[in-house]
Each structure stands twice: as C-alpha cells, then as structure tokens.
Amino acid sequence: MKVELPHGYWNPRIELLPRSDLKELQLKRLRHTIRYAWENSPFYRNLMKRHGLFPEEIRTLDNFFKRFPITRRDDLDKDQLDNPPYGTRLAIPPESALRYHTTSGTTGKPPVKAFDSERDWIWGGDAWASSLYNFGVRADDVVMIAFGYGSFIGFWGAHYGFEKIGCRVLPTGGMDTKKRIPMILELGVTTLCCTPSYAIRMLHVAKEEGVNLARESKVDKIVVAGEPGASIPSTKKVIESGFDAHLGDFMGTTETAGMMASMCSKLPGGLHINEDRYLTEVVDPDTLKPVGYGDRGMMVVTALVKEAMPLIRYATNDIVILDPNDTCPCGRVFDLFRGGILGRYDDMxxxxxxxxxxxxxxxxxxxxxxxxxxxxxxxxxxxxxxxxxxxxxxxxxxxxxxxxxxxxxxxxxxxxxxxxxxxxxxxxxxxxxxxxxxxxxxxxxxxx
CATH class of the missing domain: 3.30.300.30 (ANL, C-terminal domain)
Structure with missing residues (x-):
C-alpha cells in the first residue's frame, strides 16, 4: 500500500464511552424516538395501537425488543401505495423537508420515497464524517466522488461528510470513466468514492487507456458502498492491488438516511456500527428471536435520531454476523459487523x-x-x-x-x-x- 492509514477519533466523547453509558444513551434516544413517532407519525401510532402498545410502556431495551413489532419493506410499500405519494410514516409537513431521496429499487418493486429534514441531514453528514475519519480520511485529502447524484441517496451523505472533515471534494456526476481517470492524475486525487463494481470498471478502462493507477495515481484510500463487494475477499484483492490502496466498506440505507456502519482502519473486514445513532439487532429470519455474537442472522435497525421519517425495528433482510466491540483494537465502544453485509435473505x-x-x-x-x-x-x-x-x-x-x-x-x-x-x-x-x-x-x- 502507498501509505499506512492514520488512526483517530472524530468524536472521542461518544466513541470512547463505557459500554454501559452507551446503552443508557441508546435507551434515552429510543424512548424519545418512540414518543415522537407516536405523536407525529400516523404509521407508527396506528402500528402501536394495533399491538396494544403505548410509548410509556417501553422502559428498557429488552422490553422494546420483546414488545415492539418488526416492520418490513412490504409494510412501507403498502403504506405508500395506500396513502400516495409519501405514505403515513412522514412525521413533518412535506414542505418542511430539506431533501427527497428514493431507494435504488428492488426488482419488481417501486422505490421507497424518503424525506430528510435539515436536522436529519446534519446528523447524516456527521455520521459519514465520523466513519470516514475512523477509516483514515483527513482534511488534506483530495476526494473524487464517482457517482451520478440522482435521487438515489448513494454518496450524497458522503459528499457532506468529506466536506465536514475539510477535504477538497470533486463531484464528477456528469463525467464518464475516460474523463475521470485523467482528472485523478491531474488533480492528485487521494481518495476515491464509488461502488466496488465501478472501482473495477475504472481499473479496466484505465488499462485500456494505458494508465497504471497503482503506479501513476496518488489514490491511497477507496471508500465504497452500495453493494457487498468490498467485503468479498477476491473483489477486495482486485481493487486494492489495482490501485495499491486501502479499500473501506461503508453501509447505510435510504430508509435510515445515514451511515450505519463502516470499516475501521485497525480491523479490515470489520464494520463498526454507529451505535449512538442506530440501535441494531441480529435475529433469526424465521423465528425473529435474537441470535448471539458470532451467529449469522438478519439485521433489524432502529434510527435513534431520525426526524422526518422515523424508522423503528425495520428488518433490512441483510445477512450479518455481530461481533463485540473489543474484537477491534481501535478502542471504539461500538460493536461490529464481521465481514460487512454478507448478502441478503431475499437474494438467496x-x-x-x-x-x-x-x-x-x-x-x-x-x-x-x-x-x-x-x-x-x-x-x-x-x-x-x-x-x-x-x-x-x-x-x-x-x-x-x-x-x-x-x-x-x-x-x-x-x-x-x-x-x-x-x-x-x-x-x-x-x-x-x-x-x-x-x-x-x-x-x-x-x-x-
């Protein structure tokens, strides 16, 4: 590799909390989220009423896991179909929303529409900044974001995360690959942000153009998201050797509107969960009972700081394995997903x-x-x-x-x-x- 990744903390006050204090913070934010959803989101108020549940009854995390119902993509689809165009999950007036995004779309299904408030966007940018900083991104980095900047949320949050750190950001949404490659060389790009598939595409085009990106470019970090490629060993090897750079896996969803987990510079293959912002569970996909550390299961997520469209106990269908925080030597309090997203149950x-x-x-x-x-x-x-x-x-x-x-x-x-x-x-x-x-x-x- 061209360089060794630096180590540090974006927000040490949170990242180095004792685990017990983190749990207290999660519970405080969870109870606020449930009360807020009850008062402002008809979708969640009706869901809780149907299950005979009231906000004041959620007093502990364990109580929440046992009593609050799990929702799925089909529930969101049906809500938006029955209540067009946005559904009833929206907890703010549409005119108060700052941004609008959609999911990239699942085969045979319409994309889910999602709104973010100004507060959501600030939190989302900070989550990206924290994750990028933990991976090794610093203010002197020159960043190319090879992304179309459409309604799919993609790397919109990453853009603001890089800016928050102080990086020089080059958005290249209107460019094709043959135009991006000379820019990487001319402007001294040190960090590339794209999907794993597109990183491989860039390597192929560069070779056709007679450019050796490992030798000729300054790229030493590649931030990828959107698909599991960075956690697939053979794919990771192809990209890292092709650029002579460190590859970092980052994961989030349109529904959560933020960066949920990211690869740590101290443990390639382990993705720290931003647990101050997201409460995650791993459950058996059939019984919906919790599984322990080291066991494969389905991720269920609750956004703890979401304003425009709350998201509570949402089953993502992603296959994950949870490891305790002390698996990684970096010292952060957050647990990890071993190997990132291992696949999707609906893709099996x-x-x-x-x-x-x-x-x-x-x-x-x-x-x-x-x-x-x-x-x-x-x-x-x-x-x-x-x-x-x-x-x-x-x-x-x-x-x-x-x-x-x-x-x-x-x-x-x-x-x-x-x-x-x-x-x-x-x-x-x-x-x-x-x-x-x-x-x-x-x-x-x-x-x-």
Whole structure:
C-alpha cells in the first residue's frame, strides 16, 4: 500500500464511552424516538395501537425488543401505495423537508420515497464524517466522488461528510470513466468514492487507456458502498492491488438516511456500527428471536435520531454476523459487523439443493484475473435448475483461452460450492457495466 492509514477519533466523547453509558444513551434516544413517532407519525401510532402498545410502556431495551413489532419493506410499500405519494410514516409537513431521496429499487418493486429534514441531514453528514475519519480520511485529502447524484441517496451523505472533515471534494456526476481517470492524475486525487463494481470498471478502462493507477495515481484510500463487494475477499484483492490502496466498506440505507456502519482502519473486514445513532439487532429470519455474537442472522435497525421519517425495528433482510466491540483494537465502544453485509435473505436461491447467493458467485469469478465482466442467471433447462454464467475475457487475451478458463471456473464452483454451472464466453462489451448497485445475478425461473 502507498501509505499506512492514520488512526483517530472524530468524536472521542461518544466513541470512547463505557459500554454501559452507551446503552443508557441508546435507551434515552429510543424512548424519545418512540414518543415522537407516536405523536407525529400516523404509521407508527396506528402500528402501536394495533399491538396494544403505548410509548410509556417501553422502559428498557429488552422490553422494546420483546414488545415492539418488526416492520418490513412490504409494510412501507403498502403504506405508500395506500396513502400516495409519501405514505403515513412522514412525521413533518412535506414542505418542511430539506431533501427527497428514493431507494435504488428492488426488482419488481417501486422505490421507497424518503424525506430528510435539515436536522436529519446534519446528523447524516456527521455520521459519514465520523466513519470516514475512523477509516483514515483527513482534511488534506483530495476526494473524487464517482457517482451520478440522482435521487438515489448513494454518496450524497458522503459528499457532506468529506466536506465536514475539510477535504477538497470533486463531484464528477456528469463525467464518464475516460474523463475521470485523467482528472485523478491531474488533480492528485487521494481518495476515491464509488461502488466496488465501478472501482473495477475504472481499473479496466484505465488499462485500456494505458494508465497504471497503482503506479501513476496518488489514490491511497477507496471508500465504497452500495453493494457487498468490498467485503468479498477476491473483489477486495482486485481493487486494492489495482490501485495499491486501502479499500473501506461503508453501509447505510435510504430508509435510515445515514451511515450505519463502516470499516475501521485497525480491523479490515470489520464494520463498526454507529451505535449512538442506530440501535441494531441480529435475529433469526424465521423465528425473529435474537441470535448471539458470532451467529449469522438478519439485521433489524432502529434510527435513534431520525426526524422526518422515523424508522423503528425495520428488518433490512441483510445477512450479518455481530461481533463485540473489543474484537477491534481501535478502542471504539461500538460493536461490529464481521465481514460487512454478507448478502441478503431475499437474494438467496436454492439450485439443486445448494443455497446460493450473488456474493458466492462473485467471490469465485473475481478470483480469475482473466475475467473482465460476468453475469449469472438461474434458469430451468430440460426440467432441471441450472446456474448459467456468462463472462467476457480481458481484451488483451486471445479468444482461444476462453475454453480453458471456462473449465477452471467450473472446477472452482464444483469444489467450493458443490454446484457445476454452465459456462458461456460472451462477446466483448456485450455484458452490462455498473456505476451504482450492480445486478449481476438473476433468478429467471417461474417457480422457486
């Protein structure tokens, strides 16, 4: 790596609290959030009434976990469909909102509309600043944000987080990759902010343009979010070696309107949760009972400082493993997600008895440096479920090498997953490229 990441605390008063004091802060903010939602959000007031629950009955965190109902994406969708255009979760007049964003959209579902108040946006920017500072970003960094700046919340919060730290920020929303690469070199960009897919895309285009970003650029930190790539070992290796830079995984959602968890400079692969702002649980996806440290489960989140649209006990469908804060040597009080987001329960599919996720496919495919791009589908062929993988060879390789690479890919899937896919070499530049969240995996079966 070009540099060793610096270590420090953005807000040591909070980040170094004793764990017991953090729990007291969470409870105080939680009780305020529930009372606020009852008084201002018809969605939550009606939800609590249906379950015979009143704000004053929530006196402890344990009491909250046992009594407050979990909500899901379908609940938000139905609320907005039944009460267009914003639903009844909104707790402020629409004209008082500062910003409007939407989710990136789940296949077959309309995006969720989300509002932020001025207070939400200040808190959100500070959450990003705290996370970026903990990763190693400092005021002398020159930052390129390779993001379209549309209604998807994406890196909007990151932009203000970088500015809060004091960085020089280069928004490049209207540029294509071939224009961004010379700017990285000319302006001495030290921190790149994008999705993992787009970081790989930049490496491919740079190579085509004869640019070695590891040697010629000053990029030493890459901040990625929007998809799990940074926590997939083979993907992380490709990006870090291609830039000779540290890769940091950051996670948040449009619904929470902020940075929930981020990679620490002291523990690559561990994402500290901003627990002063978010109360997180990990539960069994079937029973909804809590699971312990080190066990895989579904993340449920409560935003503790959300004003415009409260979010309470929201099941994200993300697969996570929770580790205690002392797993990391940095000294911060916040617990961690081991390996970041490991996938989504609604992305898991079963193929010939094997549980498969997009992350499992990417882990194998990114291990082949000969592969430029890939796309996978699950289809029914001749009455059997089949995993189909199409890939493009790197442009500097002869087409004749495709057959040998295909055999190697098949063997890796058979050995690591227990499933042998059908492999197809696709024509160059025929597969989709991604700047925002990638969609390299589709289940095309009519039955699941």
């Amino acid at each position: 599919v079963k193929v010939r008895g094997v549980q498969l996720t997009p992350q499992m496919v990417e882990e194998i495919m990114r291990g082949f440096s000969e592969v430029d791009e890939f796309f996978s589908t699950v289809e029914e062929r001749d009455g059997l479920d089949s995993l189909i993988i199409k890939f493009e060879l790197r442009k500097d390789l002869e087409p004749s090498t495709g057959e040998d690479i295909s055999l190697q890919i098949k063997e890796q899937f058979k050995t690591k997953i227990g499933l042998t896919p059908e492999i197809e070499v696709a024509p160059r530049d025929s597969l989709p490229r991604f700047e925002l969240k990638s969609r390299r995996f589709k289940d095309l079966r009519t039955r699941h």
